[in-house]
Amino acid sequence: xxxxxxxxxxxxxxxxxxxxxxxxxxxxxxxxxxxxxxxxxxxxxxxxxxxxxxxxxxxxxxxxxxxxxxxxxxxxxxxxxxxxxxxxxxxxxxxxxxxxxxxxxxxxxxxxxxxxxxxxxxxxxxxxxxxxxxxxxxxxx
Amino acid sequence: xxxxxxxxxxxxxxxxxxxxxxxxxxxxxxxxxxxxxxxxxxxxxxxxxxxxxxxxxxxxxxxxxxxxxxxxxxxxxxxxxxxxxxxxxxxxxxxxxxxxxxxxxxxxxxxxxxxxxxxxxxxxxxxxxxxxxxxxxxxxxxxxxxxxxxxxxxxxxxxxxxxxxxxxxxxxxxxxxxxxxxxx
Numbered sequence: 512x513x514x515x516x517x518x519x520x521x522x523x524x525x526x527x528x529x530x531x532x533x534x535x536x537x538x539x540x541x542x543x544x545x546x547x548x549x550x551x552x553x554x555x556x557x558x559x560x561x562x563x564x565x566x567x568x569x570x571x572x573x574x575x576x577x578x579x580x581x582x583x584x585x586x587x588x589x590x591x592x593x594x595x596x597x598x599x600x601x602x603x604x605x606x607x608x609x610x611x612x613x614x615x616x617x618x619x620x621x622x623x624x625x626x627x628x629x630x631x632x633x634x635x636x637x638x639x640x641x642x643x644x645x646x647x648x649x650x651x652x
Numbered sequence: 653x654x655x656x657x658x659x660x661x662x663x664x665x666x667x668x669x670x671x672x673x674x675x676x677x678x679x680x681x682x683x684x685x686x687x688x689x690x691x692x693x694x695x696x697x698x699x700x701x702x703x704x705x706x707x708x709x710x711x712x713x714x715x716x717x718x719x720x721x722x723x724x725x726x727x728x729x730x731x732x733x734x735x736x737x738x739x740x741x742x743x744x745x746x747x748x749x750x751x752x753x754x755x756x757x758x759x760x761x762x763x764x765x766x767x768x769x770x771x772x773x774x775x776x777x778x779x780x781x782x783x784x785x786x787x788x789x790x791x792x793x794x795x796x797x798x799x800x801x802x803x804x805x806x807x808x809x810x811x812x813x814x815x816x817x818x819x820x821x822x823x824x825x826x827x828x829x830x831x832x833x834x835x836x
Binding site: 526527530531534541542545546548549550552553554555556557564565566567568569570572573574576 | 668671672675676679680682683684687697700701704705708771772775776790794795815816819822823825826829830833
């Protein structure tokens with residue numbers, strides 16, 4: 512911080528004394544010297560606050576947040592594409608051959624747990640893959 | 653130094669190098685405020701980071717109606733106060749102003765006051781014991797060199813209250829200093 516000039520110190524003292532008088536406080540002879548010392552110290556940066564380097568860590572945090580956002584966006588897009596694919600397949604089969612659609616639905620109904628199991632396995636493999644890649648990247652850094 | 657508007661438009665378009673310049677420019681302002689208000693080293697860095705991330709996210713909505721430093725200080729003040737409210741639970745932040753009369757009744761013995769090696773360290777130690785609003789105005793006025801009007805804009809306290817807190821805080825510190833010097 513900049514050092515206070517004599518004029519700035521005088522102005523601060525005048526303001527302080529005026530306020531002290533307004534509040535009925537008695538001004539002693541050595542008050543001016545004490546306030547001068549106080550104002551000088553108040554303008555000095557506390558030494559404990561000088562060594563925090565933020566720029567790098569803030570930018571890193573922002574990059575991480577952006578990556579997370581992008582990954583969520585990508586995953587949402589994948590889910591939307593899959594849902595759109597299933598719906599269009601449903602309507603297309605229904606349009607071409609309602610009988611084929613019925614037998615497909617029957618097949619899904621019969622083997623639903625196997626299908627659920629396959630979907631779960633796929634999901635778990637995807638999640639595990641992402642976590643392992645993240646860990647190995649962290650180790651290599 | 654580059655034009656502030658130019659830096660802001662670069663940041664808004666996603667330039668992180670420009671943002672680094674901005675963080676370096678205002679890191680002292682934010683660090684001083686957060687350190688003085690929060691007084692917990694572990695939380696300080698996280699909160700300073702949080703402030704700059706908020707600045708990055710909301711910079712697009714900055715309309716140059718005030719100085720950028722005032723706008724950033726406003727975010728830092730809000731973040732610190734919210735953190736203090738969370739930490740202190742139900743106890744209102746103005747409660748410690750009500751308690752501040754006890755500040756005169758020091759529990760320190762003359763021996764410990766005598767052991768304070770220098771005046772500067774002693775004063776900074778005493779500032780830490782002041783109520784949060786006093787610490788805020790002292791930091792904004794003396795360290796960050798904001799005017800009364802700017803402090804009003806940052807904290808939302810009326811200018812008269814800002815002045816009153818500032819004068820009372822300085823008077824308290826002067827009395828502490830006097831007390832300390834008497835024992836020396």
